[in-house]
Amino acid sequence: MARKPLVAGNWKMNLNHLEAIALVQKIAFALPEKYYAKVDVAVLPPFTDIRSVQTLVDADKLSLAYGAQDLSPQDSGAFTGDISGPMLAKLGCSFVTVGHSERRAIHGETDELVNKKVKAALKHGITPILCVGEELAVREAGEHLAHTRDQLIEGLKGLKTEQVQAVVIAYEPVWAIGTGKVATAADAEEVCKSLRGTLSEKYGDEVATAVRVLYGGSVKSGNVSELVAADNIDGALVGGASLDGEEFTKLCALAAGGPLP
């Protein structure tokens, strides 16, 4: 089965809601509709931008999807500062990143919490983009396959097979994030293939064949084609390059197989 590539722009803590509107308009204008038949495109802005993005996407009937960068494992209650799955679902979010390495490192998120967040997203009909990836020391020790396998297994723990089928996985080696050091296509493919192998072993071939596995870490228009050409890489989770409308559009068009618009 051919998996449709997904390119998701993780804006991280960048752009206010006015800047968000400008960027989405730029992408909508620059990326012709026909590309969406070959690539799914999503933006993941900060929470404060989502309502504005929703309004724009709805009003102009854009094919672009959007989502959030995190969610609470809880639905509601005394959790100051948190944002819940039902709130995101109400805003029309299709995706939410869960377990991004920045949240694991800066906010101390454990695999157990990440697993709860994956379940919270699924409960509210939002596709979790479960992020896994090793630090440089882990790779240098040759432990990257075992490390990412454990993160995958723990992140999906307790899910039914059909729920796993609804998840997107993103392999983001920590040493390649925001550093300009992209993993080679061969390095990225090695891990993505191994993750798919783990899915097959735990949930069967059908699920493993259906689930999209993205690569993230210094993806740009200059390297995306080589990455998505690999058998087991089904798109990209893009940080820095997703903040530049022209660059992001180019990247999406190339992930769709080109030509440039």
Ligand SMILES: O=C(CO)COP(=O)(O)O
């Ligand atoms: O963390 C990332 C996306 O989630 C990758 O960020 P960069 O593309 O800026 O390296």
